[in-house]
Amino acid sequence: MQPSKEVTKSQSLLVIARNVVLTTSVSPSEESIFEYQAQRWLWNEQDQLQRRYLRFDVKALIAAAEKAVGPQAHYEELTKLAEGNFNKAILIKMRNKQQVIARLPNPNAGLHHYNTASEVATMDYVRYQPSSILES
Numbered sequence: 320m321q322p323s324k325e326v327t328k329s330q331s332l333l334v335i336a337r338n339v340v341l342t343t344s345v346s347p348s349e350e351s352i353f354e355y356q357a358q359r360w361l362w363n364e365q366d367q368l369q370r371r372y373l374r375f376d377v378k379a380l381i382a383a384a385e386k387a388v389g390p391q392a393h394y395e396e397l398t399k400l401a402e403g404n405f406n407k408a409i410l411i412k413m414r415n416k417q418q419v420i421a422r423l424p425n426p427n428a429g430l431h432h433y434n435t436a437s438e439v440a441t442m443d444y445v446r447y448q449p450s451s452i453l454e455s
Contacts, residue, residue, distance in 0.1 A: 352377070352409075355425065357402050370427040373407060384411040384419040391415055405434070 355371030377397070385392045392413045400408040400420070405428040409421040428434055 349377075352397075352399050352407075355402065355407075357404075371404070371425045373423055373425050375423060380409065380421055380423075381411060384421060385413070387419060388413055388417050392417060405429075 353372060353374045355368055360367045381394045381397065385394060392415065394411065395414045396412040398410045398412075400410050402408060405425055407423045407425065409423065411419040411421060413419070424431060424434060
């Protein structure tokens, strides 16, 4: 499904980035965007953290977000949101108040095809359930 060309202020786009392992120069203060920081381990912590470390090209991600929103979009702010064991979520705000959420799978997430298929199936399941089931 392709995003609509026009997005209202109240809408957000979801950009799913795969295999984004490009290099870019990043200052030490920005290094935390690539690191996993949600939890700690009592065993093999360095190995666990390395499995969730994802270096990506920040400028390319911003360019993809601007392209998804349209020609009127200009990057203003990038924020790392809460992360899970298998994904990082990045909020990209534009000057025109539109927002893009990019979900970047960590290296330990598994095969992208199966992960995406599973997520789509879950969203379809929830979408097509009677509202009474979801409210209980």
